[in-house]
Amino acid sequence: MSLKFSIQNKLKNKLGRVGVIETPHGVIETPAFVVVGTKGTVKALTPEQVKDLGTQVVLANTYHLYLQPGGEKVKKMGGLGKMMNWSGPTMTDSGGFQAFSLGMAYGEKVGKISKNPPLTPPLVKGGNGEDLKLAKITEDGVEFKSVIDGSTHFFTPEKSIEIQHNIGADIIFAFDECTSPLASYEYQKEAMERTHRWALRSLEEHKRSGKQQSLFGIVQGGRFEDLRKESAKIIGSMDLARRGGGFNGFGIGGSFDKEDMNTAVGWVNSILPEDKPRHLLGIGEPSDLFGAIENGCDTFDCVAPTRIARNGQLYTRNGKINVMNAKFTSILEPIDKKCHCYTCKNYTLAYLSHLFRAKEILAYTLASIHNLYFIVNLVKEIRQSILDDRFEMLKKEFMLQYSNGTE
């Protein structure tokens, strides 16, 4: 069950690399942006549209598919890929993110990326205790309340792996706890150590089952250097000596400060084994990609392009625009004149603006096509730039234009 990963080229004096991951459902040329299809569908898009815009791999979610339709049902439908008519590589997240989004973050204005690092250590202790939250963390696992009907479910590492086996993605993730950026050092450490214990349990459950899917272990540690390094060391070498093999690849999870995310990723990737793929979980604003890639990440998934698309925000080389703004109602040009996506080739901003205001379903489809095309192909462009030895040039050019753009 080892995953084939080969490195084709590396960035000079940096951790970045170009490679190829071989899965049972085809290759992933890395770096690659992984499109999120949480419930076994990329919202607003058909798999053909997802494929045509250049997507190589789709990631679904264990918690959501477990609740609906259920892991067994997915298995009976032939597994994730077959079920959703996606013939390419697939991944599933373990449900660890929901320990955060339905726990600490539930009902709060907190994302996993904090933009203004708190000057004083926050009072927030950890991730459980409040009855209002839908996730409570214990040593054994996480108690979740269903967002659909409020029913209670308990995820252990073993349970998550079992569900992920049923769902049947090519790459699955160890069960972890995604922490809040507001959590204290003490809590981050406590959660990280628990995640390490869960990682071992995930790995053992996976080996015991004999399933052929690839399992990625997840590095935690929040924004703290010593924790990140410790986590990378432990997850990176877990179970290697005892049975050989260890994890097939790694996920880098948890929370970051926007400011030093790249540095944190660098700490981790300089420790993780070089010959296995590294997936940066949940990161993917255009401006984040360059830093993540040059710091050694091979794949990234992010809901941002599809979610913000449905909420009316669109990527352009000159930064993001909000298509709902009044000024776009009369602009008879595409979102981005240089973009080659289906949406830009065929529709004007004025029309998109109309579709959004009218709440027409097509609005969400066209916007999602554009944003995904933008991000997927930006990563492809970065990949090519590494092969052509002009990464720095592209990065400089893109970042300047993206942050200066007023359009």
Next chain:
RNA sequence: GCGCCGGUCGGAUAGCGGCUAUUCCAGGAGACUGUAAAUCUCCGGCCUUCGGGCAUCGUUGGUUCGAGUCCAACCCGGCGCA
């Protein structure tokens, strides 16, 4: 002409004597990073030293400590009868 009903933000509404005039939609803007999300937040009369202050419920008067709310007249709209 007579009778009845009604005039509250751009539209639709709540409000039936008590201080902060409600909600929805439309409008303006912002947010969203391993999807609780086609979602959420804020703004919307004037002034503000951002604490707040002053207005405002068709118009004008009146009753009352206090009126969007009660009374009168007028204006406008709908319906009915001539």
